[in-house]
Amino acid sequence: MNSKSIVDEKLHAAVADSTTGLPLLVRSEMLPAVFPVDLLVPDARQQTPAVGQRVIRTDARQHGLGQTPYIDDMVIPGMLYARIKRAGVASARILGIDTREAEAMPGVMAVITGRDIPVNSFGPSLQDQPVLATERVFHAGDGVAAVAAVSEQIAAEALAKIRVEYERLPAVFDPLEALKDDAPKVHPPAGNIYARKVICRGSVEQGFADSKHVFEQQYRTQMVEHVPIEPHAAIALWDANGRVTVYSSLGRITLGRADLARTLRMPINRIRLVGTFVGGNFGGKNEITQEPVLALLARKTGRPVKGVYTRTEEFTASTTRHPFIMDYKTGVDSNGRILARKVRLVLDGGAYCSWSETTLGKAAILSTGPYKIEHVHVEAMAVYTNKTMTGAMRGFGAPQVCFAYESQMDEIASTLDIDPLEIRMRNAFVNGSISPTGQVLHSVVVRESLLNAARRMNWPEVDS
Amino acid sequence: MIDISLTVNGGRHELSVSPETTLLGLLRNQLGLTGAKLGCDVGDCGACTVIIDGRSVNACLMLAAQADGCSVLTIEGLATREQLHPIQQAFEVHASLQCGFCGPGIILSAKALLDGNPDPSRQDVREGLSGNLCRCTGYAKMIEAVLQAACVMRGETEDVDGKSKAGS
Amino acid sequence: MRAFDYLATVDLRQAVRLLDEHGTSARILAGGTDLLADLKSSSSSPGLIIDISRIKELKVIESTAHGLRIGAMVTHSEIMQSALIREHCPALADAARTIGAVQTRNLGTLGGNLVTAVPSMDSGATLLALDARVVLACGGGTREMPLTDFFMGPRKTVLRPGELLVEVVIPACNLGKPAHFLKTGLRKGQALALVNVAASLWLDAAGNIEEPRIALGAVAPSVIRAMAAERYLAGRSPQSGSMAEAGKIAAEECRPINDFRATAAYRRDLVAVLVKRALAQACERALKRQHERGAP
Numbered sequence: 001m002n003s004k005s006i007v008d009e010k011l012h013a014a015v016a017d018s019t020t021g022l023p024l025l026v027r028s029e030m031l032p033a034v035f036p037v038d039l040l041v042p043d044a045r046q047q048t049p050a051v052g053q054r055v056i057r058t059d060a061r062q063h064g065l066g067q068t069p070y071i072d073d074m075v076i077p078g079m080l081y082a083r084i085k086r087a088g089v090a091s092a093r094i095l096g097i098d099t100r101e102a103e104a105m106p107g108v109m110a111v112i113t114g115r116d117i118p119v120n121s122f123g124p125s126l127q128d129q130p131v132l133a134t135e136r137v138f139h140a141g142d143g144v145a146a147v148a149a150v151s152e153q154i155a156a157e158a159l160a161k162i163r164v165e166y167e168r169l170p171a172v173f174d175p176l177e178a179l180k181d182d183a184p185k186v187h188p189p190a191g192n193i194y195a196r197k198v199i200c201r202g203s204v205e206q207g208f209a210d211s212k213h214v215f216e217q218q219y220r221t222q223m224v225e226h227v228p229i230e231p232h233a234a235i236a237l238w239d240a241n242g243r244v245t246v247y248s249s250l251g252r253i254t255l256g257r258a259d260l261a262r263t264l265r266m267p268i269n270r271i272r273l274v275g276t277f278v279g280g281n282f283g284g285k286n287e288i289t290q291e292p293v294l295a296l297l298a299r300k301t302g303r304p305v306k307g308v309y310t311r312t313e314e315f316t317a318s319t320t321r322h323p324f325i326m327d328y329k330t331g332v333d334s335n336g337r338i339l340a341r342k343v344r345l346v347l348d349g350g351a352y353c354s355w356s357e358t359t360l361g362k363a364a365i366l367s368t369g370p371y372k373i374e375h376v377h378v379e380a381m382a383v384y385t386n387k388t389m390t391g392a393m394r395g396f397g398a399p400q401v402c403f404a405y406e407s408q409m410d411e412i413a414s415t416l417d418i419d420p421l422e423i424r425m426r427n428a429f430v431n432g433s434i435s436p437t438g439q440v441l442h443s444v445v446v447r448e449s450l451l452n453a454a455r456r457m458n459w460p461e462v463d464s
Numbered sequence: 465m466i467d468i469s470l471t472v473n474g475g476r477h478e479l480s481v482s483p484e485t486t487l488l489g490l491l492r493n494q495l496g497l498t499g500a501k502l503g504c505d506v507g508d509c510g511a512c513t514v515i516i517d518g519r520s521v522n523a524c525l526m527l528a529a530q531a532d533g534c535s536v537l538t539i540e541g542l543a544t545r546e547q548l549h550p551i552q553q554a555f556e557v558h559a560s561l562q563c564g565f566c567g568p569g570i571i572l573s574a575k576a577l578l579d580g581n582p583d584p585s586r587q588d589v590r591e592g593l594s595g596n597l598c599r600c601t602g603y604a605k606m607i608e609a610v611l612q613a614a615c616v617m618r619g620e621t622e623d624v625d626g627k628s629k630a631g632s
Numbered sequence: 633m634r635a636f637d638y639l640a641t642v643d644l645r646q647a648v649r650l651l652d653e654h655g656t657s658a659r660i661l662a663g664g665t666d667l668l669a670d671l672k673s674s675s676s677s678p679g680l681i682i683d684i685s686r687i688k689e690l691k692v693i694e695s696t697a698h699g700l701r702i703g704a705m706v707t708h709s710e711i712m713q714s715a716l717i718r719e720h721c722p723a724l725a726d727a728a729r730t731i732g733a734v735q736t737r738n739l740g741t742l743g744g745n746l747v748t749a750v751p752s753m754d755s756g757a758t759l760l761a762l763d764a765r766v767v768l769a770c771g772g773g774t775r776e777m778p779l780t781d782f783f784m785g786p787r788k789t790v791l792r793p794g795e796l797l798v799e800v801v802i803p804a805c806n807l808g809k810p811a812h813f814l815k816t817g818l819r820k821g822q823a824l825a826l827v828n829v830a831a832s833l834w835l836d837a838a839g840n841i842e843e844p845r846i847a848l849g850a851v852a853p854s855v856i857r858a859m860a861a862e863r864y865l866a867g868r869s870p871q872s873g874s875m876a877e878a879g880k881i882a883a884e885e886c887r888p889i890n891d892f893r894a895t896a897a898y899r900r901d902l903v904a905v906l907v908k909r910a911l912a913q914a915c916e917r918a919l920k921r922q923h924e925r926g927a928p
């Protein structure tokens with residue numbers, strides 16, 4: 001509490017200063033050095049009431065002054081700039097990559113292709129993603145070569161001089177098409193379904209037979225890009241002892257370090273990965289992207305190398321949220337109580353697995369909603385298509401299934417002429433309810449939350 | 465190369481730039497003023513907002529040569545750590561910034577707005593910030609902060625919080 | 633951006649001469665908000681960039697016997713703030729307000745918006761509804777034409793190599809003509825129009841509609857006039873039924889496309905509704921004007 005009052009005093013002092021008419025505009029050269037931010041440290045053995053307290057974020061002042069150092073604000077003497085050439089075709093065999101013209105350009109210090117990557121595959125659960133595509137292109141955002149140059153301008157111009165010869169191959173873009181036997185295989189010889197989860201409880205057939213009404217609907221959601229305002233960015237540099245340091249906007253640095261160890265085929269203790277300030281993540285910066293490329297370009301040139309994705313690359317070459325195709329079949333009794341629910345989820349996984357398995361699992365577990373249902377059958381699968389890969393994004397599949405089961409809840413309520421709140425109250429989990437995967441639930445406040453929300457929004461709305 | 469002279473945050477600069485240098489590139493790479501950020505590079509996100517001769521612009525959509533003879537204000541010229549601008553003060557107290565990447569642009573958009581309209585409505589503030597994207601979606605807290613900063617700048621209150629009096 | 637040469641000039645004649653010399657290997661920089669975005673995604677160099685944003689005579693807004701002259705380098709913000717424009721054609725200021733966001737309006741120019749000629753431009757509809765004319769200059773002199781004749785299709789105008797758009801003129805007879813602009817985008821700020829509509833009209837002594845103009849954006853290869861709807865409306869009394877009918881006719885005669893922003897069918901529906909509303913607003917302005925002038 002005492003620390004809070006100190007902050008308040010400072011804040012008010014500063015406002016008082018600024019209202020006395022002192023000039024706010026100062027010459028940039030006169031700016032004082034910025035010191036580490038104040039930290040609020042509670043007294044020992046003193047319980048601080050956390051909830052309801054106003055806390056000033058420790059990074060707030062740096063942010064407001066524009067002094068927070070994100071990767072692209074960092075410059076290391078001698079630093080080079082990297083750009084990655086993107087395939088631009090969704091499915092193709094690479095017949096040849098000619099980098100000679102780019103390499104001959106003044107200012108271009110190094111060019112690499114997938115053949116320069118010691119272990120050219122990575123991924124959090126399946127290692128199905130190449131760092132740079134070598135023999136085959138799996139989606140249009142695949143990198144096929146990378147350049148390090150003395151300026152971003154030259155690096156970008158060098159990309160245009162790299163010639164790649166492709167033999168176009170059949171591609172599949174619709175996950176339902178990809179399920180068919182004769183669909184082009186994204187990663188042959190493997191089939192296009194790369195992850196599947198099934199949850200069974202009770203007997204849905206029995207449940208539907210006992211039901212008064214059965215509802216069947218299909219729901220779809222679209223692909224979503226995280227669009228952090230700060231694009232993916234990293235800097236790699238090597239020390240004299242052959243250790244690499246990578247500064248990165250990556251969220252999961254420990255996983256990233258392991259992926260770097262794998263792709264660079266190096267002991268993990270020779271890799272230092274520094275997580276920096278992140279200008280927005282939302283799940284989109286949860287695994288490595290260009291880091292191995294930058295490390296290899298830095299090793300090849302002996303210079304620090306920075307890479308910052310363009311906005312286009314953010315959309316085509318970073319992960320996105322899975323589009324879902326969701327089939328819901330739900331049986332209810334005459335009071336709208338759900339007796340059985342059968343769910344089929346098809347996740348459009350794009351070209352690589354990324355965090356699909358995690359997303360698939362969460363979506364499957366949550367797909368029947370926060371409702372007591374005796375008979376449940378869920379089948380969920382993630383499917384390859386020749387599109388930008390899908391991965392983690394806020395909620396890992398939970399928002400998609402929520403859209404489906406709540407939409408269907410409204411359809412049921414409307415058909416049976418039951419109030420939308422009432423139908424949820426009749427079905428909602430309570431203390432001791434068992435989830436579809438057999439978990440006994442405690443501290444369940446679904447109904448209380450619903451009632452609270454209803455009160456606040458004056459539900460049911462009464463016509464005046 | 466093109467010779468230009470411009471004032472940045474009160475300091476005069478005589479510079480030589482290549483024609484394709486954007487104002488953002490000049491500020492960030494030649495002057496080391498990295499407060500303005502490269503977000504989308506096409507004028508959609510507003511992370512590169514700076515104020516030129518009193519008008520807010522996207523520094524990514526302006527060639528450095530176009531700023532010849534102009535006076536540029538970036539976030540670095542707005543305040544010092546010990547003496548914040550009321551907008552920065554209010555942003556801090558209202559926790560308006562999360563990841564912070566959009567912050568410098570949004571604060572400068574707010575400044576340009578309040579300089580031209582000291583008593584904006586909530587809708588005016590929304591419009592004034594509509595050229596700036598925040599993906600952490602802290603818009604509500606930013607709008608509160610700008611309205612409160614406007615009160616402070618009009619001299620109506622010194623309470624940048626806007627709550628402590630009501631709470632006491 | 634690929635390397636290019638850059639020249640800024642403050643002299644219109646020099647700008648025209650430079651353009652004449654370099655022809656298709658030169659591009660004009662007005663506000664730069666479209667041009668720079670273009671150059672960044674282009675893989676070829678534009679050659680020479682001629683910056684005309686500082687030519688004073690292209691930044692003039694003035695009322696002459698000929699009409700209201702608006703220089704091509706007037707920015708959207710300046711249009712919003714101009715007392716002359718707000719007095720004589722407030723709908724143009726309303727339209728400017730919907731373009732981009734503050735930052736882009738501070739840089740972007742009226743001339744740039746017209747020359748870029750994207751079908752969803754927000755400057756075009758109101759100007760068409762006020763029978764605006766454009767003045768083009770080249771080494772050989774100037775020519776003037778109605779704005780309707782200026783557009784040829786998406787990003788295509790009648791400008792010849794070496795020719796420059798220098799000003800827009802709203803004819804004196806149309807200053808004060810009751811008009812209204814409406815736009816629908818996917819969000820309020822910073823969004824391209826799904827449809828924009830401008831309508832203008834006079835009411836004659838009997839209170840019937842005279843010289844109606846209806847202009848539509850984003851529903852054809854360029855901004856267009858809804859001529860059939862105009863013909864239907866001329867001479868009718870300003871009843872809500874006839875305005876709704878004009879909206880339906882306009883929806884039929886436009887040629888919208890399906891794209892990721894909206895379907896053609898949705899755009900047609902928008903046209904019908906926005907035309908009806910814009911006409912109603914223009915009528916309201918007309919009645920107010922009559923009232924103020926003490927007409928019967």
